[in-house]
Amino acid sequence: MNNTGKETKKPLRLIVMDLDNSLLRRDKSISAYTQSILDQCRTNGLCTAFATARSESSSKRFIDWIQPDAMISNGGALVRVGDRIVYRATMSREITNRLLQALLQTPGIGYVTVDTDEGYFVNQLVEESTPGWSDYLPAYPRDFAHGLDCDAYKVSVQLPDEDGARAILSGFPMIDVIPFYGENWYRYAAKGADKWDGVKALAAHLAIDREAVVAFGDDYSDLEMIKQCGVGVAVANGISEVKMAADAICADCDEDGIAHWIEVHCL
Amino acid sequence: MTGKTPAYPVLPDEKPDIRLLALDLDDSLLTDALVITPRTKKAIQAARAQGVTVTLATGRMFQSALPYARELELEVPLITYQGALVCMPDGRIISHQPFDRQLSIELLEFLLPYGYQVNVYVKDEFYIEKSSPEAEVYRARIRTNFHEVPSLTAMMAGGSEGATKIAVIAGAEQIREITAAMQERFGKKALAVPSKPTFLEINRPDTGKGVALAVMAAGLGIERRQVMAIGDSPNDLDMIEYAGWGVAMANGEESVKEKARWITASNEEEGVAIAIELLLLS
Numbered sequence: 001m002n003n004t005g006k007e008t009k010k011p012l013r014l015i016v017m018d019l020d021n022s023l024l025r026r027d028k029s030i031s032a033y034t035q036s037i038l039d040q041c042r043t044n045g046l047c048t049a050f051a052t053a054r055s056e057s058s059s060k061r062f063i064d065w066i067q068p069d070a071m072i073s074n075g076g077a078l079v080r081v082g083d084r085i086v087y088r089a090t091m092s093r094e095i096t097n098r099l100l101q102a103l104l105q106t107p108g109i110g111y112v113t114v115d116t117d118e119g120y121f122v123n124q125l126v127e128e129s130t131p132g133w134s135d136y137l138p139a140y141p142r143d144f145a146h147g148l149d150c151d152a153y154k155v156s157v158q159l160p161d162e163d164g165a166r167a168i169l170s171g172f173p174m175i176d177v178i179p180f181y182g183e184n185w186y187r188y189a190a191k192g193a194d195k196w197d198g199v200k201a202l203a204a205h206l207a208i209d210r211e212a213v214v215a216f217g218d219d220y221s222d223l224e225m226i227k228q229c230g231v232g233v234a235v236a237n238g239i240s241e242v243k244m245a246a247d248a249i250c251a252d253c254d255e256d257g258i259a260h261w262i263e264v265h266c267l
Numbered sequence: 268m269t270g271k272t273p274a275y276p277v278l279p280d281e282k283p284d285i286r287l288l289a290l291d292l293d294d295s296l297l298t299d300a301l302v303i304t305p306r307t308k309k310a311i312q313a314a315r316a317q318g319v320t321v322t323l324a325t326g327r328m329f330q331s332a333l334p335y336a337r338e339l340e341l342e343v344p345l346i347t348y349q350g351a352l353v354c355m356p357d358g359r360i361i362s363h364q365p366f367d368r369q370l371s372i373e374l375l376e377f378l379l380p381y382g383y384q385v386n387v388y389v390k391d392e393f394y395i396e397k398s399s400p401e402a403e404v405y406r407a408r409i410r411t412n413f414h415e416v417p418s419l420t421a422m423m424a425g426g427s428e429g430a431t432k433i434a435v436i437a438g439a440e441q442i443r444e445i446t447a448a449m450q451e452r453f454g455k456k457a458l459a460v461p462s463k464p465t466f467l468e469i470n471r472p473d474t475g476k477g478v479a480l481a482v483m484a485a486g487l488g489i490e491r492r493q494v495m496a497i498g499d500s501p502n503d504l505d506m507i508e509y510a511g512w513g514v515a516m517a518n519g520e521e522s523v524k525e526k527a528r529w530i531t532a533s534n535e536e537e538g539v540a541i542a543i544e545l546l547l548l549s
Contacts, residue, residue: 161454234485240478244509249485 010211010230012266015041016072016199017258018217019052019062022235025254028135030065034259038066040267047206051076051195053180053187053221055115055153058135070206074115074153075178075221076198077189079205087201089193090151091175097147099175099188102168103157104144110158110184113139116150154189162186178221181239187221196224214266216250216258218242233261274517274530275541283512285547286489288314289324289346289480291498292332293408293462294534295516296323301408303338310543311339319547320487322346324476326432326462326502329354329391331409348388348432349460349470349502350479362482364474365389366429370456374433374469375420377452381445383437387419387430394419401436401465432470439464462502477505495547497531497539499523514542 017023024030041048049070052059056073063071070081079087091099096114103112104123112123113136122139133139142148159165165177165186176194178187195217203210211230215222218238226232227245234246235257243249251257273279290296296303311321321339324346325332332347336356344353344361353361366374371387378385384401387394394414395402406413416422423430435445442461449459449469458470476496484494492511496503499519507513508526515527516538524530529546532538 236482240473240475240505243485244477244481244505246481246485247490249482 010209012046012214012231013208013212014047014049014203014206014214015262015266016049016051016195016202016213016215016225016229017068018195018219018222019050019054019059021218021237021253022216022222023050023253023258024062030062031256031259034256035066037256037259037262037267038068041262042067042069044267046266047208049199049202051198051215051217051222051225053154053156053178054135055120056080057120061135070202072195072198072202075187075189075193076195077153077193079198079202081202081205086205087198089190089197090153091155091188091190093148093151095172095174096152096155097144099155099168099172100144100147102171103155106159106164106168108160108164111156112144112158113156114144114148115153115156116148118148118150121148154187154193156185156187158184159186160184180221181219194224195221196228199225199229216261218253231265233258272515272524272527272530275532275538275545278545279529283495283546284493285314285319285495285512286493287480287484287487287495288319288321288543288547289476289483289494289496289506289510290321290539291476291496291500291503292323292325292327292335294499294518295497295503296335296534296539298534303335304537304540306537307540308339310540310548314543314547317547317549320489322483324350324480324496324498324503324506326468327409328388328393328411331411334410344483346476346479346483348474349462349468350474350476351431351470352391353479353483354391362479363390363431364471365431366433366457366471368423368426368429371423371429371433372420374430374453374457375423377449378433378435378445379419381435381437381441383435383441383445385419386413386434386436387423388432388434389423389426389428389430391431394422399436405436405466432468434469435467436465437467442467460502460504462500468502475505476503477507477509480506481509495542497542499534512546514546 048068050068051072053075072079077089114121120139121142125141126139176191213229214231215225215229216233218235232246233248234243236252250261322343326349329347351364384399458472462468494510495512496506496510497514499516513527515524515530518533531542
């Protein structure tokens with residue numbers, strides 16, 4: 001929604017939700033109440049979609065749980081409705097490998113992870129018991145010095161600071177980087193692979209006007225879709241920039257903020 | 268002046284539809300003599316009679332902003348300490364976002380060796396190690412007393428809470444230097460923005476007049492385009508950019524005027540009253 005003025009009162013037809021710290025509570029659970037609200041959306045003919053930085057496979061248990069109509073994954077690089085791929089914006093094999101070489105030489109580099117159709121690859125062995133990784137396994141350890149054979153949806157890495165993460169882009173005009181707030185993780189993906197790009201493609205596919213889309217999120221990766229969709233809603237635990245860009249602020253992710261907002265405004 | 272942002276007496280093309288108005292205090296709502304003029308008070312009351320929610324958004328302490336809130340008979344949350352403390356006039360805390368104690372200590376250990384005047388605010392009180400002409404001028408301006416302690420770091424280490432904010436008062440060149448040094452040392456762990464060229468405000472990074480105002484608007488069901496914010500200093504930039512109608516004072520910094528949607532008269536010429544009369548009142 002633009003802030004110069006015209007109020008838009010089109011009914012909402014597509015609900016797009018970020019997962020971590022938005023739809024999901026901090027402990028990664030979804031409450032029964034939230035589930036029932038999303039079920040009601042389906043009954044009422046409202047389309048629901050996840051828009052997550054996660055890959056499809058690391059989102060699997062949430063997809064099975066909620067069964068959204070559409071899936072925007074890898075931060076917007078892949079959009080699927082059922083079995084059908086509606087949008088796909090990858091980094092070519094050549095660019096991915098060049099990026100990996102540049103990252104491996106960056107001082108302070110930690111984990112380097114790559115999401116591809118062939119699997120999820122990491123530069124280090126990840127023990128099954130490592131906290132926070134369970135949704136992301138299997139993670140195949142690879143020596144990236146030898147390069148990968150396929151194109152990539154995204155490369156997510158651990159780096160000590162944002163300046164270092166951005167400096168690499170000077171050699172890659174076709175790539176963007178988004179930080180994860182409060183962590184030292186950064187996500188590299190092709191330009192045109194933002195969540196907003198995914199939402200645009202999905203809305204077009206469903207013949208839904210962008211004014212009829214509501215997007216929920218908390219972090220940098222949600223900023224553009226929150227600014228551009230008909231209604232952008234920040235969760236109360238979101239970062240300042242997202243709250244200031246949003247049309248509305250719903251309750252905290254641990255308080256079913258998204259579900260309550262949907263119940264009041266959409267059902 | 269940029270020539271791009273329309274300025275009083277030229278009116279903007281559109282007439283705003285405002286439901287929430289946030290006013291900075293020093294050099295905006297207040298004259299140089301630190302008063303709200305009768306005309307300004309009248310304009311504010313007229314706006315409220317039309318259903319506009321009016322609040323203060325200041326870097327000042329709550330107890331220093333309170334007399335003005337009382338004078339205007341405001342009964343809404345006040346944004347103080349640049350949003351680190353949002354409080355009802357009766358003292359009920361809506362939100363308080365201080366630094367954690369460990370980071371407060373690290374900040375002090377970094378700042379104190381410079382030898383400049385450092386003020387530490389815990390809850391709604393302010394503490395210094397040693398008075399100085401700068402501290403005296405500041406105390407007189409905000410009409411709030413400080414507590415002198417032998418060691419700010421020891422006080423913080425022995426206390427139970429971190430700082431609501433930390434301020435440094437020094438010459439303009441020194442403030443520029445220390446702002447840059449803060450950025451390098453603390454990066455995004457602290458928000459260091461001068462509210463005046465000689466006054467550096469250090470806040471928790473998720474605070475700010477802008478986000479506090481966004482949260483207030485959202486809570487009231489008011490859209491961004493229906494929010495007006497009036498200010499003059501760099502610590503008003505975020506709310507001026509957030510608000511659908513960001514208004515800069517004529518006496519404001521260039522960086523603030525550039526981001527505003529309209530520039531009103533100066534605080535000495537009752538710019539806030541003029542903005543309300545011309546843009547808000549029907």
